[in-house]
Amino acid sequence: xxxxxxxxxxxxxxxxxxxxxxxxxxxxxxxxxxxxxxxxxxxxxxxxxxxxxxxxxxxxxxxxxxxxxxxxxxxxxxxxxxxxxxxxxxxxxxxxxxxxxxxxxxxxxxxxxxxxxxxxxxxxxxxxxxxxxxxxxxxxxxxxxxxxxxxxxxxxxxxxxxxxxxxxxxxxxxxxxxxxxxxxxxxxxxxxxxxxxxxxxxxxxxxxxxxxxxxxxxxxxxxxxxxxxxxxxxxxxxxxxxxxxxxxxxxxxxxxxxxxxxxxxxxxxxxxxxxxxxxxxxxxxxxxxxxxxxxxxxxxxxxxxxxxxxxxxxxxxxxxxxxxxxxx
Amino acid sequence: xxxxxxxxxxxxxxxxxxxxxxxxxxxxxxxxxxxxxxxxxxxxxxxxxxxxxxxxxxxxxxxxxxxxxxxxxxxxxxxxxxxxxxxxxxxxxxxxxxxxxxxxxxxxxxxxxxxxxxxxxxxxxxxxxxxxxxxxxxxxxxxxxxxxxxxxxxxxxxxxxxxxxxxxxxxxxxxxxxxxxxxxxxxxxxxxxxxxxxxxxxxxxxxxxxxxxxxxxxxxxxxxxxxxxxxxxxxxxxxxxxxxxxxxxxxxxxxxxxxxxxxxxxxxxxxxxxxxxxxxxxxxxxxxxxxxxxxxxxxxxxxxxxxxxxxxxx
Numbered sequence: 001x002x003x004x005x006x007x008x009x010x011x012x013x014x015x016x017x018x019x020x021x022x023x024x025x026x027x028x029x030x031x032x033x034x035x036x037x038x039x040x041x042x043x044x045x046x047x048x049x050x051x052x053x054x055x056x057x058x059x060x061x062x063x064x065x066x067x068x069x070x071x072x073x074x075x076x077x078x079x080x081x082x083x084x085x086x087x088x089x090x091x092x093x094x095x096x097x098x099x100x101x102x103x104x105x106x107x108x109x110x111x112x113x114x115x116x117x118x119x120x121x122x123x124x125x126x127x128x129x130x131x132x133x134x135x136x137x138x139x140x141x142x143x144x145x146x147x148x149x150x151x152x153x154x155x156x157x158x159x160x161x162x163x164x165x166x167x168x169x170x171x172x173x174x175x176x177x178x179x180x181x182x183x184x185x186x187x188x189x190x191x192x193x194x195x196x197x198x199x200x201x202x203x204x205x206x207x208x209x210x211x212x213x214x215x216x217x218x219x220x221x222x223x224x225x226x227x228x229x230x231x232x233x234x235x236x237x238x239x240x241x242x243x244x245x246x247x248x249x250x251x252x253x254x255x256x257x258x259x260x261x262x263x264x265x266x267x268x269x270x271x272x273x274x275x276x277x278x279x280x281x282x283x284x285x286x287x288x289x290x291x292x293x294x295x296x297x298x299x300x301x302x303x304x305x306x307x308x309x310x311x312x313x314x315x316x317x318x319x320x321x322x323x324x325x326x327x328x
Numbered sequence: 329x330x331x332x333x334x335x336x337x338x339x340x341x342x343x344x345x346x347x348x349x350x351x352x353x354x355x356x357x358x359x360x361x362x363x364x365x366x367x368x369x370x371x372x373x374x375x376x377x378x379x380x381x382x383x384x385x386x387x388x389x390x391x392x393x394x395x396x397x398x399x400x401x402x403x404x405x406x407x408x409x410x411x412x413x414x415x416x417x418x419x420x421x422x423x424x425x426x427x428x429x430x431x432x433x434x435x436x437x438x439x440x441x442x443x444x445x446x447x448x449x450x451x452x453x454x455x456x457x458x459x460x461x462x463x464x465x466x467x468x469x470x471x472x473x474x475x476x477x478x479x480x481x482x483x484x485x486x487x488x489x490x491x492x493x494x495x496x497x498x499x500x501x502x503x504x505x506x507x508x509x510x511x512x513x514x515x516x517x518x519x520x521x522x523x524x525x526x527x528x529x530x531x532x533x534x535x536x537x538x539x540x541x542x543x544x545x546x547x548x549x550x551x552x553x554x555x556x557x558x559x560x561x562x563x564x565x566x567x568x569x570x571x572x573x574x575x576x577x578x579x580x581x582x583x584x585x586x587x588x589x590x591x592x593x594x595x596x597x598x599x600x601x602x603x604x605x606x607x608x609x610x611x612x613x614x615x616x617x618x619x620x621x622x623x624x625x626x627x628x629x630x631x632x633x634x635x636x637x638x639x640x641x642x
Binding site: 028031034051114118131138144149234238285293304308309312320 | 348351352355356358359360361362363364365366367369370372373375376377379380428429430431432433435436437440447449451452453454455456458459460461462463464465466467469470471500503504507531532533536554557558560561562563564567568590593594597598613614617620621624625627628629631632
């Protein structure tokens, strides 16, 4: 009753006052402060990222215009003005190759088994829990695995004569094992998102299970699988701790026999002693010489970050696209 | 049986091409083999930890290992306490950084941000997750130590690394993990709960604090536990920025240098060839690995159980 009287006779001012008293205080001060505090948390996190990038670029960029090619092509050296990252690049390149060659088929195969073949039984759920736990094992522990298995047990397989057993191939295999859970989990998620109707349609026209997987499931899940592969590569290329355990050379040239500056694409590097970008960075960052631990280290970091962040960003964009396509 | 009624050379043979069958079976076995690899990897981890660690476990002077205040494996001093205490200290500092920032970011992204804003900010946060830990180690030593630790606690503490600088670095590294796990938990809370709360006249802040956060609490616990596990296992930031070389001394002062379990392993492994065979130093590497492995495994199992609880609840 009261409302109808207002409706019919009141002026705008009265109506506004009533509306205000129904809605409560106009400015929710506490709520605004709360939201501002939350935004601040997010912005601080992002500001740290910006600060980190600015710091690294500010410290190291000068190396590239001054002696970019020299820096990329020279080997490790005691002399910060001559030192380069060639061996690190070669090491990281072949590690990425090994990871793709080993972890991609194994990871995709395991994910296909878990999503398409596995019966709902104890063994399957054990494998699933096991994969999840493997994803949480600290990377140094994978280093111990690499040291015990790929360096010592597979001794003959991973090394040629006379170069010692701590080879680039052992390092690559260690990191392939490290990224395997990431590969399995992302691929399994992608396969789970494939609409059931696609499978049923294919079965309906007489396809076998493998034919369904090959012609329907894998093509649909491809962007997701690619995301997993990219995330794995980015992770492997940035990982240093397991490589220290497996025996990455951290010394500077002269004290590091067996580290040649060969061509990037020469696969014989796989059976040689190795170092990789993150290990070069670690060694330099810990040196007391200022030219090393600021300028050269930052320059090496720029080289690695450009690659890692690029690969990661592609993966993130790809996944978001895929999710959008799925939900629409 | 009805099957015997069908003549052996029936014109309608429904069993299909035998070669196709064989191929199907072979492919199934191949995929099972790939999945079984993950179990093999786990077994290999445990086997290599104990296979090499056994020499230490059976030969070490355990009284010394437990009570000694020094970790200096090259000099036959294997006190594990300094390593464990440094690890806990660095992890504690990391959580002080990562939990408020990560949780705040997650609450904003899940409850307040408009979809457009979220779709821009969230990927940027994921980029932070992709920054390799060596880079954060360099940043912690080169920027955080002088500009944060040095400014706050006196310049002499900012020169070179400290557990505080390393802890802040590890904290930054775990922000995205805390944010993504707790955001997932909050987004799993059904809309109906928020709408009911709003219908009772609650403001958004009230709804968030009194309804969404309590409903998502097991996911938030999971985020915390997984972040602790990640921080304990983090190696490179501590190795670069915590300031200790190869010897770990007992210290609970965050401004001191410290050697965590992971950094201890890394520094001992730098040049293991010279260590190998000489003493228990090489097997001690695996002993620390055993402690680290089971500590993080326990945390991860508990954390994942909490994650599952959120999924089951809604």
